[in-house]
């Protein structure tokens with residue numbers, strides 16, 4: 188199904204976390220993982236516009252014209268424009284020179300909302316009348332309760348020295364790098380301080396540089412999605428179930444949209460104000476394969492809330508909740524651990540007992556995007 192942008196009505200009704208669809212236009216709601224703080228809706232693969240709102244600037248005083256052979260240190264500013272009181276974490280800034288990537292050494296990581304951090308990028312020696320492209324990639328993360336979503340952005344500027352006697356320096360802001368999925372060239376005339384024709388020309392005011400999402404870089408570097416398969420799981424992915432009893436799983440075609448995750452464990456799907464106060468989206472029980480009866484000792488080894496499925500960083504992830512242990516492809520998952528689940532991997536809820544219960548996932552995809560995830564359990568039960 189084609190994703191449509193939210194309408195103004197959607198934002199009016201999204202505040203009630205229980206509401207899954209806009210009562211006015213019927214649009215399904217996808218909420219940011221930090222919805223309790225930012226109150227924002229998100230798209231299937233987009234960053235939350237409230238939580239992740241970086242902006243890049245070139246600082247006043249930046250030398251945009253220099254003598255032949257000189258290196259230039261360009262002072263830059265990264266600002267967190269979040270209006271939702273949400274910090275961002277800058278995991279990496281990379282300077283791109285041709286195809287060479289050079290990490291920029293940073294002494295800071297976090298940028299609080301409505302504040303900024305400064306860093307500098309050194310250019311190679313400036314050739315006379317030459318043009319030096321300054322291209323950068325930023326890996327920026329948002330965190331909430333043990334979850335981290337990271338996104339890559341491309342930004343940059345090209346400093347062109349147009350001549351020793353010219354007061355105006357043309358700055359080409361170039362985003363058209365080969366690594367970027369989209370790009371464009373923006374020409375901005377910047378005001379420069381008149382220091383005479385022989386002195387270096389410096390910017391009088393700070394200037395905003397364009398930044399745009401670098402989705403292809405995210406996928407290639409494994410920041411988001413499954414790089415080896417070139418696949419992304421959108422937050423709107425549909426689920427189907429195999430080997431479960433009908434009462435244990437939601438209907439096929441269900442998405443995580445409303446809650447942003449599926450809770451999984453021994454508790455049933457039905458709310459019960461008594462012993463079963465917290466129902467699960469997916470009920471996990473072990474059965475005797477011969478009789479079809481519940482295998483009580485094995486089932487009691489499954490916690491009431493054992494783990495969650497969640498879509499994080501365009502990957503289907505398992506968020507372990509049990510303190511009794513569980514395993515993914517033979518490796519233990521401690522409570523609180525979040526790991527991406529790949530098709531073919533085997534999730535074992537009861538450590539050492541894949542024979543009692545194993546879970547695997549399969550993806551159905553088209554054009555780099557996963558449309559449907561089938562969650563299968565073995566041994567399978569007739570519904």
Ligand SMILES: [Zn+2]
Pocket residue numbers: 194195196197198209210211212213214
């Ligand atoms: Zn609406």
Ligand SMILES: [Zn+2]
Pocket residue numbers: 219220221222225226227235236237238239
């Ligand atoms: Zn948010």
